[in-house]
Amino acid sequence: NAGVTQTPKFQVLKTGQSMTLQCAQDMNHEYMSWYRQDPGMGLRLIHYSVGAGITDQGEVPNGYNVSRSTTEDFPLRLLSAAPSQTSVYFCASSYGGGRGDGYTFGSGTRLTVV
Amino acid sequence: DQQVKQNSPSLSVQEGRISILNCDYTNSMFDYFLWYKKYPAEGPTFLISISSIKDKNEDGRFTVFLNKSAKHLSLHIVPSQPGDSAVYFCAAHFQGAQKLVFGQGTRLTINP
Numbered sequence: 172n173a174g175v176t177q178t179p180k181f182q183v184l185k186t187g188q189s190m191t192l193q194c195a196q197d198m199n200h201e202y203m204s205w206y207r208q209d210p211g212m213g214l215r216l217i218h219y220s221v222g223a224g225i226t227d228q229g230e231v232p233n234g235y236n237v238s239r240s241t242t243e244d245f246p247l248r249l250l251s252a253a254p255s256q257t258s259v260y261f262c263a264s265s266y267g268g269g270r271g272d273g274y275t276f277g278s279g280t281r282l283t284v285v
Numbered sequence: 286d287q288q289v290k291q292n293s294p295s296l297s298v299q300e301g302r303i304s305i306l307n308c309d310y311t312n313s314m315f316d317y318f319l320w321y322k323k324y325p326a327e328g329p330t331f332l333i334s335i336s337s338i339k340d341k342n343e344d345g346r347f348t349v350f351l352n353k354s355a356k357h358l359s360l361h362i363v364p365s366q367p368g369d370s371a372v373y374f375c376a377a378h379f380q381g382a383q384k385l386v387f388g389q390g391t392r393l394t395i396n397p
Binding site: 175202204206211212213214215216219221229261263265270271272273274275276277278279 | 289291294316317319321326327328329330331334336374376377378383384385386387388389390
């Protein structure tokens with residue numbers, strides 16, 4: 172049982188490049204989300220999905236795009252990378268029990284934009 | 286605007302003593318409050334939670350206290366152990382929505 176798998180673990184991009192951060196879960200969780208972690212800012216919600224075909228914006232969605240075509244996968248796309256998007260990105264999934272304690276996080280993708 | 290705040294970026298405690306981590310929030314619509322623990326190069330993992338209708342929840346060495354009138358919660362770890370050294374995030378769950386709002390985190394260091 173792999174849980175939540177994020178790839179790649181590390182990535183360096185040049186300003187203006189695009190890329191996709193991959194997230195996959197094998198727990199049949201309905202709810203998936205993307206967070207970014209920055210020093211002094213904690214974890215901030217970028218986008219989330221409550222099921223296949225349904226996505227919504229979080230606190231800091233600008234510059235990111237998501238889609239949810241299957242229950243298992245929730246990729247995060249950077250359309251045109253900027254240095255402000257240098258961060259550690261975490262994907263999480265949950266059974267959606269409505270209490271917040273069922274979140275399983277991936278191990279993160281450390282992204283540097285130069 | 287930060288709805289969940291952890292005002293202490295770091296805390297250092299002697300092994301065997303009590304560790305107290307604090308968290309403040311502003312939104313009365315939160316229905317659950319949680320603490321997540323994070324080690325370097327790993328994702329956060331759930332530690333303990335408390336419903337907004339409770340004032341205390343205990344799980345082994347970990348106890349969370351909630352003061353709704355002050356919009357304040359705290360995590361007590363007794364006794365503190367070296368393996369407790371990590372970053373602790375306070376989080377709050379929005380009633381009726383699948384959203385968690387996190388604080389900035391507190392880095393706890395347990396000294397032998």
